[in-house]
Amino acid sequence: MHFSKDHEWVEVEGDVATVGITAYAAEQLGDVVFVELPATGKAIAVGEALAVVESVKAASDVYAPVSGEVIAANDLLGDTPETVNQAPEASGWFVKIKLSRPAEVDDLMDRAAYETFLATL
Amino acid sequence: MDLGVRVPDENLKTTVLTEAHRALGGRMVAFAGYAMPVQYPRGILKEHQWTRERAGLFDVSHMGPAWLELTSPSGDPQADHAAVAALVEPLICGDIAGLKPGRLRYTLLLNSDGGVLDDLMIGRPLADADQGRLYVVVNAGTKESDFSLLTAAVADRAQLRRADDGALIALQGPAAADVLAGVLADAASLGFMSFRQIAYADHALVVSRSGYTGEDGFEILIPARIAQALWNRLLSDERVAPIGLGARDSLRLEAGLPLYGHDIDESVSPVEAALGFAISKRRLKVGDMRGAGRMRQEQAGALSRVRVGLRILEGAPAREGAEITDVDGAPVGIVTSGGFGPSLGAPLAMGFVPPALSQPGTELKVLVRSRPQPARVVDMPFVPHRYHRHP
Numbered sequence A: 001m002h003f004s005k006d007h008e009w010v011e012v013e014g015d016v017a018t019v020g021i022t023a024y025a026a027e028q029l030g031d032v033v034f035v036e037l038p039a040t041g042k043a044i045a046v047g048e049a050l051a052v053v054e055s056v057k058a059a060s061d062v063y064a065p066v067s068g069e070v071i072a073a074n075d076l077l078g079d080t081p082e083t084v085n086q087a088p089e090a091s092g093w094f095v096k097i098k099l100s101r102p103a104e105v106d107d108l109m110d111r112a113a114y115e116t117f118l119a120t121l
Numbered sequence B: 001m002d003l004g005v006r007v008p009d010e011n012l013k014t015t016v017l018t019e020a021h022r023a024l025g026g027r028m029v030a031f032a033g034y035a036m037p038v039q040y041p042r043g044i045l046k047e048h049q050w051t052r053e054r055a056g057l058f059d060v061s062h063m064g065p066a067w068l069e070l071t072s073p074s075g076d077p078q079a080d081h082a083a084v085a086a087l088v089e090p091l092i093c094g095d096i097a098g099l100k101p102g103r104l105r106y107t108l109l110l111n112s113d114g115g116v117l118d119d120l121m122i123g124r125p126l127a128d129a130d131q132g133r134l135y136v137v138v139n140a141g142t143k144e145s146d147f148s149l150l151t152a153a154v155a156d157r158a159q160l161r162r163a164d165d166g167a168l169i170a171l172q173g174p175a176a177a178d179v180l181a182g183v184l185a186d187a188a189s190l191g192f193m194s195f196r197q198i199a200y201a202d203h204a205l206v207v208s209r210s211g212y213t214g215e216d217g218f219e220i221l222i223p224a225r226i227a228q229a230l231w232n233r234l235l236s237d238e239r240v241a242p243i244g245l246g247a248r249d250s251l252r253l254e255a256g257l258p259l260y261g262h263d264i265d266e267s268v269s270p271v272e273a274a275l276g277f278a279i280s281k282r283r284l285k286v287g288d289m290r291g292a293g294r295m296r297q298e299q300a301g302a303l304s305r306v307r308v309g310l311r312i313l314e315g316a317p318a319r320e321g322a323e324i325t326d327v328d329g330a331p332v333g334i335v336t337s338g339g340f341g342p343s344l345g346a347p348l349a350m351g352f353v354p355p356a357l358s359q360p361g362t363e364l365k366v367l368v369r370s371r372p373q374p375a376r377v378v379d380m381p382f383v384p385h386r387y388h389r390h391p
Helices: A023-029 A102-107 A111-119 B018-023 B044-053 B077-091 B140-154 B176-181 B185-189 B224-235 B245-254 B281-286 B292-299
Strands: A008-013 A016-021 A032-036 A049-055 A059-063 A068-073 A095-099 B027-031 B034-039 B055-059 B064-070 B104-110 B116-123 B133-138 B158-162 B167-172 B195-200 B203-208 B217-222 B240-242 B306-312 B323-325 B331-341 B346-353 B363-368 B371-378
Touching: A008 A102, A016 A023, A095 A102, B018 B027, B018 B034, B018 B224, B034 B044, B034 B245, B044 B055, B044 B240, B044 B245, B055 B224, B055 B245, B064 B077, B064 B140, B077 B133, B077 B140, B116 B140, B133 B140, B140 B158, B167 B176, B167 B224, B176 B185, B176 B217, B185 B195, B203 B224, B217 B224, B224 B240, B245 B331, B245 B346, B281 B292, B306 B331, B306 B363, B323 B346, B346 B363
Parallel strands: B055 B240
Antiparallel strands: A008 A016, A016 A095, A032 A049, A049 A059, A068 A095, B027 B034, B055 B167, B064 B133, B064 B158, B104 B116, B116 B133, B167 B217, B195 B203, B203 B217, B306 B346, B306 B371, B323 B331, B323 B363, B331 B346, B363 B371
């Protein structure tokens, strides 16, 4: 698993990346009550707004950690947005992206580096 | 993702309970110049439900409790109450002269146009000896300007004695009365919107049966010296949990209660705010009120907008600033506060719309991130009040 400084995670299998928000981000957000996901087929570039996650208090943008085409969105989050809090780095995934620039993954952190980064916050 | 600023800066004021919040794992945020807990580890949803089902304990010490006291009371209880009421009434729309001893009234501080400068509580003490004074509680963000206004208005005839150096806490929820009865036996007999001074550990508390959640409950003014001890004693009851500002906001939204600076402000009249119940009919009739002409015209139909409750029928929560349109997409108003209602299990909002579109059942739309979502005007409160009213 790879991590961005914006607290998204990426797991790559072949040319497809599964993307979600980290356990740290989910804990900081608090109870998630709504997740707005992009339509499949949408082209997205790294750093662009990919999704919106709403807690009781506020709406927060989730940025794309990699570029490509959205090929799947996690339907589970429509009825049970709390999955983001319960399993942020597993069944609480947001989208699958077919990578257009696989080398971008190399710019992300591994878990040890992400945890070192969290310690600086 | 953008997680926002998490650590309040060091210039924020603290309350006498700040250390207690940190010890409880409260996540501190900046609110009206104070570092206050937005939530504890339990989280906003669970804190909200806990308050609806048991009893939630809130620190609201950032608010502005005070006493307004005649400089030279005559000693005649009726005359003294009439005199202190006459000092404050020109600034507000409520009837204080007619308030019964021991009772508390929700009222509005008005500017010369009848715009709302603040919403506040004013109480008339029970004891004959205290009839020359009023108990006042104003909002945190407006307390300095409110206190300046009151002080200037009463001049040398009365003094405003601030009481915001202690703790003001709220115990809210269906178990609140049982919990408090075990600590302050005299509190349980209070009716809704009544208050008393009650002795506790050789200190005088001010206890009112009131709150901002729609539930039965109490607000308690506590001297600083015993604030932590009483806070901890209440928390030691297993029915009581600490509740942060996040759930305080979702609870008051579901209760249909406006938040000053968001749903009401200086540009809004009490009639537009749908707070007509707070306008004294007696005083409006004689025109003895700031903005009386405007309010009479508004009540007669010359009203361009009114605060309503909205259920968001599909999609994301509509938050403050979201545009409201009619079903054809024409702009008709704005959301002034909104979010997710944990007890409703759905998003809800308050906002202003023209009176013609204010009837419950009216279908509207709200724009969330430029996308229209269906919404419906509904009666407030969204969740029924469960206040303790004497039969």
